Amino acid sequence: MTKNTRTVLFVRDDENPTEAMKTLRASLIPGEFAAFDIETNALHPSDPRDAVTSIQIGSATVAVLLNPNNTAHIAAAREFLNDPVYRLTAHNAGFDILRLTRLGVFDTVKAGWERTSDTFILLMLLVQRNGKFGNAPLDLKTATSVWCGADAVSKDAKEALVKVQKEMGTKGIGGGSWNAYENITVDEHGVVHGDPREGNTWAQLPRDLPEFINYCAADVFDSAQLAATLDPMVRELWPERVEAEHHISRMCCEMTHRGVKLDRGHTLAQHSEACTVRAERQRSLEAYNVTFAQAKSSGVFTPSRESVAEAIRAEGIDVPRKLDGNGKMQDVLDKKALKKYKAEGSVVAQLFREWTLANRDVVTYYNHYLRTTGERVHAEIAASEAVTGRMASKSPNLQNVPETVKPCLVADDGFVLISADFSSVEMRVAAAVTGDKRLTWMYTEPLPENATEREERERDPYWLIAWRVWGPDATVDDRKLAKIIVLGSMYGGGTEALSANVDISPDLGQQILNGYRAEFPQLKLWFDRMMKPRIEAGRPFWMLDSGRFQSIDPTRAWAGLNMMIQGLARDLLLGAMFRLEAAGFSDAMLLPVHDEVLFQVPAAEADAACASIQKSMQTSYNDVPIEVEVKVLGTAWTEKTALAKPATAA
DNA sequence: GTACAGCGCGCG
């Protein structure tokens, strides 16, 4: 196949697309891949001004370019893309299916995924890497030139479009870190300044620009031939994985489409309060000669780290420096250090910490939610972003929302939020993987009826360790400490670092670890006997029960156990989400958070839903039960139990 | 001006 056999059918804004669609059908054998792709104005899906600028449908030889603002064009796309005669493909299909569903081309997100093979998913499975192809990104253009060689056409088309962009003096194409909102600010009253369509190439390209036409067409040609090459190959290699990864990608796309309701009023109030705190701390810090400069993109006045360190030194407190990765000395001003300076009497350390926290809430959370001007937050949920396979949330990340910010996100009217999480899944998986007898016993041996508190605590590994270290009078706080140290150690933490993190002596840290190793010896033994030798023998890879492949950098062997445990926990959550869907909760799911799923259900059905969710999610791994805790959170995303609890345990 | 690495911080 050569480039000159390709036909681009640009259907003008007011032209009828029937003839073009006929030509496209004639170029396809039933069962062959038809590719679809869209271009947008690069606004965020949470933004009501988000718009599709072009719809492209094509085979490897014919591409039809449709106008998303014309109802006849939409109808033609709808007819073709819902015709079961063809199989469909797209690269990172969720992006396109989300918008096409909003446009009414697909009735539902699920319908869009029904016959779609996503070339991004195929590549992920094939190269077993996270979003990278060697050192190049795992994008359509790179992948097509690698897998389809000289047939790839989209690289040239992109370069031509970049030239146009230069003449326009706008940004967006080829700008790695660019996003349309980089100059959008939200003032302390919550007023959004700036329009994300200004200076934005994607929002301003005319549909009939020849370079844009070529660019749009190139993508579908590439996509169609890439799928024809990859789909049979990857399906033959890992048929179940191809199905499962498409399934979870579709569910993630449905969650992105659904979004989470934003309580704009509450968010505005929180935002303005945080802005006030930030401004007050700035004034106080300036009185201590801390200097502030305006950050380039956000416009936020940010203190210079050096002046903060100097101000703390002026209070008579030592602020050490450490060598950074570039060989430069940096003042140590992290959370732990600031806590220490504060304890030594520094006022500046406390003020700076408070400024940092208020600023973080504003720029990372409230600002993000408010600047798109929408009433819902549509985060992009990536189904297997992480090397471990864990799902990730982007723009914004809803998996790292601080407790103080969570109440900005709420249930729809008449609904309540429910959270269901696996109880200590990492420890249970560790027990199942390593076969530690004592640890397995704790999770498998049924509790006697009318169990005492003592008997309940005997089922908790951290109490066993706490008793070993502090004796039978160990407190709740002792147990908490043991938990932090033990989990940190499972991740590979050294005694010194772990102890310093929780402000205890290395001696006590060592005692806790000794207690842990004595109580559950098999965990470390398993790593030393099963994983480490294998990695050192040059085989730093393994396959999980799901058939998912993992590999570890051999110089970081100690990270392997954690990768495996996180990966297994991810696959357990995947299975739970599939069962939830089968049980009818597909419309209720809002967000996965690693070992937890957030739902919204009609308030009247909350109790019944809890029982059903619990039943659906509960599972076991190698005979170790994976238990599930379900909580009704109410109308806002907030931990009820945390609110009810007294400030500190006596 | 843009790109990239490093840091710091939230969540699990």
Add this chain to the structure above:
DNA sequence: AAAGCGCGCGCTGTAC
């Protein structure tokens, strides 16, 4: 004995 694990986001500083 020593090594903390996985993410995303915003900022800073260096290199180009």
